[in-house]
Amino acid sequence: MSADCIFCKIINRELDADIVYEDETVVAFKDINPAAPVHILVVPRKHIPTLLDIEKEDEAMIGHLHSVANEVAKKLKIDDKGFRLVINCGADAGQIVFHLHLHLLGGRPLLQTIAKGRGV
Ligand code: 5GP
Ligand code: ZN
DSSP states (O other): OOTTOHHHHHHTTSSOOOEEEEOSSEEEEEOSSOSSSEEEEEEESSOOOSGGGOOGGGHHHHHHHHHHHHHHHHHTTOTTTOEEEEOOOSGGGTOOSOSOOEEEEESSOOOSSSOOSTTO
């Protein structure tokens, strides 16, 4: 838990979010400013600022994060047509929330680019 982290506050129910999945290690909720019809953030409960900060002990959780993304994609019925997972790491990637998260994007054809953001 980091006191001034928006995602820690959502995880601890101090801030509202539209949660679509949660378990002991992971919470998934709708992005407040969606870049696609389906835009879910899949977030570990553990406060890890960026991908660069993951440790050996986090490897199982990182795998689980992807399994949860699959589950949510199926639940929201974007598994058939496809979806994209994105992790932004640091300034050049445009990371704005420094609590590790996967973006799960789908519900429309996505541009054939590795870029994230409004032009996904
Ligand atoms: P980043 O650029 O750090 O990878 O993406 C952070 C994402 O968090 C952005 O897509 C942004 O719209 C989303 N976001 C920022 N603040 C909030 C919030 O308070 N609630 C929710 N649900 N999403 C947020
Ligand atoms: Zn946090």
